[in-house]
Amino acid sequence: MSYGTPENMEGIEAYYTHIRRGHPPTAEQLEDLTSRYRSIVGGVFPLRANTNRQVEALQRTLDELAGEGRYKCYQGLKHAAPFIEDGVAAMAADGIKEAVSIVLTPQYSSMSVGGYVKRAKEEAEKHGIRLAAIESYHLHPELISALAKRVKAGIDRFGEDRENVLVLFSAHSLPEKIVEMKDPYPEQLLETSRAVAEQAGISRWQFTWQSAGQTGQKWLGPDILETIDSLSREGVKNVFVAPVGFVSDHLEVLYDLDIEARKFAAERGMRLERIEMLNNDSQYMKAMAETILGAAVVLKL
Numbered sequence: 001m002s003y004g005t006p007e008n009m010e011g012i013e014a015y016y017t018h019i020r021r022g023h024p025p026t027a028e029q030l031e032d033l034t035s036r037y038r039s040i041v042g043g044v045f046p047l048r049a050n051t052n053r054q055v056e057a058l059q060r061t062l063d064e065l066a067g068e069g070r071y072k073c074y075q076g077l078k079h080a081a082p083f084i085e086d087g088v089a090a091m092a093a094d095g096i097k098e099a100v101s102i103v104l105t106p107q108y109s110s111m112s113v114g115g116y117v118k119r120a121k122e123e124a125e126k127h128g129i130r131l132a133a134i135e136s137y138h139l140h141p142e143l144i145s146a147l148a149k150r151v152k153a154g155i156d157r158f159g160e161d162r163e164n165v166l167v168l169f170s171a172h173s174l175p176e177k178i179v180e181m182k183d184p185y186p187e188q189l190l191e192t193s194r195a196v197a198e199q200a201g202i203s204r205w206q207f208t209w210q211s212a213g214q215t216g217q218k219w220l221g222p223d224i225l226e227t228i229d230s231l232s233r234e235g236v237k238n239v240f241v242a243p244v245g246f247v248s249d250h251l252e253v254l255y256d257l258d259i260e261a262r263k264f265a266a267e268r269g270m271r272l273e274r275i276e277m278l279n280n281d282s283q284y285m286k287a288m289a290e291t292i293l294g295a296a297v298v299l300k301l
């Protein structure tokens, strides 16, 4: 399962309305989102083809690890077609009786993965499918190794400044109320960050939030722009961002980091680079496939 993205520029309004649980955005909100997509996509929404490639790569990895024809991958998206319910219904139509679900994000929050799982389970129940839902895989050794390699390779891009780079691990902010709910999201993100830093041999790093929504309620902070501002006051010149809550090239990376945060840093005389996203990286696929095979044991598949 993955977040989903519009089919085309005309599809942005319906997509945004779905994210807002049926409440259409104001003209201003719609224009704001449309202009962000316009600056990255030019009519092509990268997340769509990217998710397709991830599903194909995961299928190949499962075939290799478990044997050809043992597992079949279906795709279900949170806010776009094929929706999560469509994916589960497609399984049922093929006669599938047992399934494992996994989300293309490594850490669990009741407000992120929890929402995917609830919908998948409800639909699976309707069709009499037994479903084992994977909640997180944020410390899988293959995932940590893949991220650590990318952090090291990215820091090398700073050339002779490489000794003076601060690594900023980041993830999508969520409303602050998740902390009172004892949600594991912040801790799991720190655990991923710590493990990657350790394996990459990084001592100078911080964690920061990004891409918070504007809903009136308080979101988890500090936001990456605040963090960059404080770092600039401390004289930091080189920042390397590793958004470890995301795995793909999409709006929050291609706009919020590559355009917005990079410009904000440049205005403060700082250089900002970011990790290459995992997309269909083979170690990432192995991390998911092994997690899936582990969950399948629970179903005695």
Ligand SMILES: CC1=C(CCC(=O)O)c2cc3nc(cc4[nH]c(cc5[nH]c(cc1n2)c(C)c5CCC(=O)O)c(CCC(=O)O)c4C)C(CCC(=O)O)=C3C
Residues within 6 Å of the ligand: 002, 003, 004, 005, 006, 016, 019, 020, 033, 045, 047, 104, 105, 111, 112, 113, 172, 173, 174, 175, 212, 213, 214, 245, 249, 250, 251, 252
């Ligand atoms: C935790 C989390 C992840 C990571 C985990 C996961 O992947 O599931 C994630 C990923 C993504 N979020 C995405 C896009 C958007 N998210 C929005 C709004 C929101 N995100 C939220 C949370 C998350 N979002 C929340 C709490 C809201 C507020 C509304 C609500 O309460 O639900 C909005 C509305 C406008 C805006 O605020 O920008 C957009 C356009 C895209 C696709 C980008 C593309 O198309 O390339 C991706 C991968």
Ligand SMILES: [Fe+2]
Residues within 6 Å of the ligand: 172
């Ligand atoms: Fe989002």
